[in-house]
Amino acid sequence: MPANNSIFQTSTFRLAAIYLLVFAISAGAILGYVYYTTVGLLERQTEDTIHAEILGLADQYQLLGVAGLVDTVQRRSRETGGAIYLLEGPNQTYVAGNLDAMPSGVTQNQTWIDFPITVGKAPVAVQHTARGFQVELANGYDLLVGRDVNELRQFRDVIREALFWAVAMSLVLGLGGGYLMSRNFLKRVDAITGATRVIMAGDLSQRMPVSGTNDELDRLSGSLNDMLSQIERLMNGMKEVSSNVAHDLKTPLTRMRARIEAALRQDNEQEYRAALNQTIEECDRLLRTFNALLSIAQAESGQMRQGLQPLDLNDTLTDVVELYEPLADEAGGSLKLEAKPGLRVRGDRQLLAQVLNNLIDNAMKYGQSSSEKAADIEVFGRVEGQTVVIEVADHGIGINEQDRERVLGRFVRLDESRTKSGNGLGLSLVASVMTLHNGHIQFEDNQPGLRVILRLPLYTEAS
Amino acid sequence: MQHAELTSEAQQGTEMHMRILVIEDDREAASWLVKGLRESGHIVDLAAEGLQGLTMALEGVHDVCIVDRMLPLLDGLSIIQKMRSADLKTPVLILSALSDVDERVKGLRAGGDDYLAKPYAFSELLARVEGLGSRKLLDPKDAKLKALDLEIDLMTRTVTRGGKPIILQPREFKLLEYLVRNAGHIVTRTMLLENVWDYHFDPQTNVIDVHVSRLRGKLDKGFAEPLLQTVRGAGYMIRAR
Numbered sequence: 294m295p296a297n298n299s300i301f302q303t304s305t306f307r308l309a310a311i312y313l314l315v316f317a318i319s320a321g322a323i324l325g326y327v328y329y330t331t332v333g334l335l336e337r338q339t340e341d342t343i344h345a346e347i348l349g350l351a352d353q354y355q356l357l358g359v360a361g362l363v364d365t366v367q368r369r370s371r372e373t374g375g376a377i378y379l380l381e382g383p384n385q386t387y388v389a390g391n392l393d394a395m396p397s398g399v400t401q402n403q404t405w406i407d408f409p410i411t412v413g414k415a416p417v418a419v420q421h422t423a424r425g426f427q428v429e430l431a432n433g434y435d436l437l438v439g440r441d442v443n444e445l446r447q448f449r450d451v452i453r454e455a456l457f458w459a460v461a462m463s464l465v466l467g468l469g470g471g472y473l474m475s476r477n478f479l480k481r482v483d484a485i486t487g488a489t490r491v492i493m494a495g496d497l498s499q500r501m502p503v504s505g506t507n508d509e510l511d512r513l514s515g516s517l518n519d520m521l522s523q524i525e526r527l528m529n530g531m532k533e534v535s536s537n538v539a540h541d542l543k544t545p546l547t548r549m550r551a552r553i554e555a556a557l558r559q560d561n562e563q564e565y566r567a568a569l570n571q572t573i574e575e576c577d578r579l580l581r582t583f584n585a586l587l588s589i590a591q592a593e594s595g596q597m598r599q600g601l602q603p604l605d606l607n608d609t610l611t612d613v614v615e616l617y618e619p620l621a622d623e624a625g626g627s628l629k630l631e632a633k634p635g636l637r638v639r640g641d642r643q644l645l646a647q648v649l650n651n652l653i654d655n656a657m658k659y660g661q662s663s664s665e666k667a668a669d670i671e672v673f674g675r676v677e678g679q680t681v682v683i684e685v686a687d688h689g690i691g692i693n694e695q696d697r698e699r700v701l702g703r704f705v706r707l708d709e710s711r712t713k714s715g716n717g718l719g720l721s722l723v724a725s726v727m728t729l730h731n732g733h734i735q736f737e738d739n740q741p742g743l744r745v746i747l748r749l750p751l752y753t754e755a756s
Numbered sequence: 757m758q759h760a761e762l763t764s765e766a767q768q769g770t771e772m773h774m775r776i777l778v779i780e781d782d783r784e785a786a787s788w789l790v791k792g793l794r795e796s797g798h799i800v801d802l803a804a805e806g807l808q809g810l811t812m813a814l815e816g817v818h819d820v821c822i823v824d825r826m827l828p829l830l831d832g833l834s835i836i837q838k839m840r841s842a843d844l845k846t847p848v849l850i851l852s853a854l855s856d857v858d859e860r861v862k863g864l865r866a867g868g869d870d871y872l873a874k875p876y877a878f879s880e881l882l883a884r885v886e887g888l889g890s891r892k893l894l895d896p897k898d899a900k901l902k903a904l905d906l907e908i909d910l911m912t913r914t915v916t917r918g919g920k921p922i923i924l925q926p927r928e929f930k931l932l933e934y935l936v937r938n939a940g941h942i943v944t945r946t947m948l949l950e951n952v953w954d955y956h957f958d959p960q961t962n963v964i965d966v967h968v969s970r971l972r973g974k975l976d977k978g979f980a981e982p983l984l985q986t987v988r989g990a991g992y993m994i995r996a997r
Binding site: 573577580581584588591597600612615616617619620623641643646647650654657714715 | 856857858875877927953955956957958959960961962963966967970
C-alpha cells in the first residue's frame with residue numbers, strides 16, 4: 294500500500310469513525326438510562342424505606358416514649374432481613390438495636406452514611422457494607438436505621454462492569470470493522486488505480502476489476518470499462534484511419550515515383566510530358582482526397598452547426614437529380630425522383646447537396662443490376678412525423694449486413710480490387726454530415742440492391 | 757468526340773492582353789504565377805506585401821488584381837475593402853489556402869469577385885482571371901447576348917442560331933448564358949459548377965461534361981461550324997468570332 298494512501302485517509306474509515314462516535318454516544322446514553330433505572334432505582338428504594346422507617350420510629354418515640362421505642366427496636370432487631378438498628382442514649386450509651394456502636398463518621402444530625410458491618414458469627418463472619426440514616430431525638434437519644442446493601446452494591450458493580458465492557462467492545466469492534474472495511478475498499482481502489490496505470494502505459498485492452506457484487510465500486514468499474522471499450526474502439530478506428538491514410542497516400546506516391554523514374558530513363562521529351570501530365574493527375578487525386586478528409590473533419594468538429602439555415606430539401610433534391618440525370622441517361626440507366634412537398638430541414642445546402650451527390654455517385658458506380666446495364670436509381674423524399682426521410686435506392690450488389698457499419702469508416706472500400714475510381718471517403722462524409730445535422734444514415738436491403746435511408750429532423754417554425 | 761480540340765498554348769492568351777496586379781508574398785508561388793501570366797501574353801506587376809499592393813492597386817491602371825488572403829502588413833480582405841471604399845471597381849480574384857465555403861463567402865462579401873483555393877491548376881486561374889478581365893467589356897444591362905450567329909434574348913429567354921430558334925431547358929439556358937458572357941474565354945468545369953449550379957464542392961465525376969455535350973448537341977445540330985468547343989485539360993469555350 295503506498296504511504297500516501299494511509300488507511301486513515303480513506304473515506305470508508307472516516308465514515309466508520311464518525312459512525313462509531315455517534316454509535317458510542319447513543320449506546321452510552323442508552324446504557325446510562327438502563328443504569329439509572331435499575332441500580333439507581335434500587336438504591337433510591339432502599340433510602341426511601343429507611344427514611345419511612347425513621348419517620349415511623351420517631352412518631353412512636355413521641356407517642357410511647359423511650360420504652361415504646363426500645364420495645365419496637367428490640368423486636369425489629371431480632372427479625373432477619375438485613376435491617377440494622379441502633380438506639381443510643383445520652384453520652385453515646387447503647388440502649389437497644391443489633392449494632393454495637395454508632396459507626397465512626399457520624400458527626401451531625403440527619404446524614405446518610407455507608408459503614409461496614411459484620412454478618413454471621415466467627416469463624417464465618419464476613420464484612421458487608423451497610424447504608425444508614427441517623428437522627429437525633431429529644432432528650433439526647435440518637436437513632437440509626439440502616440440496611441445491608443452488600444447485594445445491591447455487588448449488583449451495581451456487575452452492571453457497571455457490563456456497561457464498561459459493552460462500550461469497550463463496541464469501540465474495539467467498530468474500529469476493527471472500520472479498519473477491515475477500509476482496507477477492503479482501499480484494496481479495490483488500489484486495484485483500479487493499478488489497472489489505470491497499466492492502461493496509461495499503453496495497454497488499452499486492460500479493464501477495471503469487477504468483484505461481482507454489483508455494488509457502487511462495481512458499477513463505477515463497469516462504466517469505466519464501457520468508456521474504455523469505447524476509447525479502444527475509437528483508437529482502433531484512428532489507427533485504421535492512419536494506416537489507411539498512409540496506404541492510400543503511399544500507393545499513388547509510389548506509382549508517381551515509378552513513372553517519373555521510368556520517364557527519366559527514356560530521355561525523350563514525349564515521355565517527360567506524359568509522365569508530368571500523369572503526375573499532375575495523381576497530385577490532383579491526392580489533393581481531392583485531402584480536401585475530402587478536411588471536409589469530413591470540419592463536419593465532425595461541429596463548428597458549422599451555427600451556420601445551418603432553414604431550407605427546402607425539395608429544391609436540393611431537384612437540383613442534384615437534375616445534375617445527375619443526364620449522366621445516368623447517357624450511360625443507359627435512369628435516375629428518378631419522387632419527392633413529397635414540405636421537406637423542410639435546418640441545414641447546409643452545400644453539404645446536403647454533396648451528400649446526395651455522393652450517394653447518387655455510389656449508386657451509379659455500384660448499383661448496376663448486371664454488368665452490361667447501367668444503374669437504375671430512385672430517389673425518394675417524404676415526411677414521417679417529425680422526420681424528413683430521404684432514400685436513394687439502386688438494384689445492384691448492395692452491402693452485406695456485416696459491412697454496413699464498417700463502410701462508413703474512412704477509406705473503407707468494399708470493392709477490394711479498387712477498379713472503380715474513388716477514395717473511400719464518400720460515405721464517411723455522408724455520415725459526418727448527417728451527424729452535424731442531428732440526422733442518421735441507415736442501409737437497407739432493396740431486394741436486390743441497396744437502399745440508403747437518411748433521416749433528418751423536420752424544421753418547423755416552432756423548432 | 758467530333759468537336760475541335762485546341763491545345764491550351766494555342767488558345768489561351770491570344771484573345772487579349774491585360775495588365776494584371778499580383779499581390780502575393782510567397783516568392784516562389786508568385787514567380788510561377790507571374791511567369792505563367794506573362795507567357796499567356798499579359799503584363800504583370802508584382803507586390804510582395806499588402807501596403808505596397810494597395811498603393812499599386814489604387815493607381816487604377818490594372819484590369820484584374822490577384823490577391824492572396826494572408827499577406828504581411830495588410831491582409832488581402834482589407835486591401836479589397838479599401839479598394840472598394842475608394843470606389844475602385846477593378847475585378848479581384850482572391851487566392852487562399854482556406855477552401856471552406858464560409859471563407860469564400862467572407863471573401864466575396866469583402867468585395868472580391870472570385871475566389872480560388874490553393875493549390876490550384878494554372879489553367880483554372882488563367883480562365884478565371886481572363887473571365888474577370890472580360891467582364892467589364894459586356895454591358896450587364898444589355899438585353900441581348902451574341903456570339904457568332906448565336907443570339908440570346910435575356911428578356912424573352914429565347915435562343916436563336918442563324919435565325920433558327922433553339923429550345924433549351926432552364927438550366928441549359930443558364931449554362932449557355934454563362935458561356936456566352938465569357939465568349940472567347942475558357943470556362944472551366946469548376947467555374948460552371950460554381951456559377952451555373954452554385955455548388956462549391958468537387959463532384960468527382962464528369963457530371964458537367966454531359967450537360968455541356970447535350971447543350972452542344974442542341975446548338976450545333978444542323979450547323980457546319982461548331983460553336984461550343986472543348987479545350988482539353990482546361991474546360992470549354994464559346995467562340996466569339
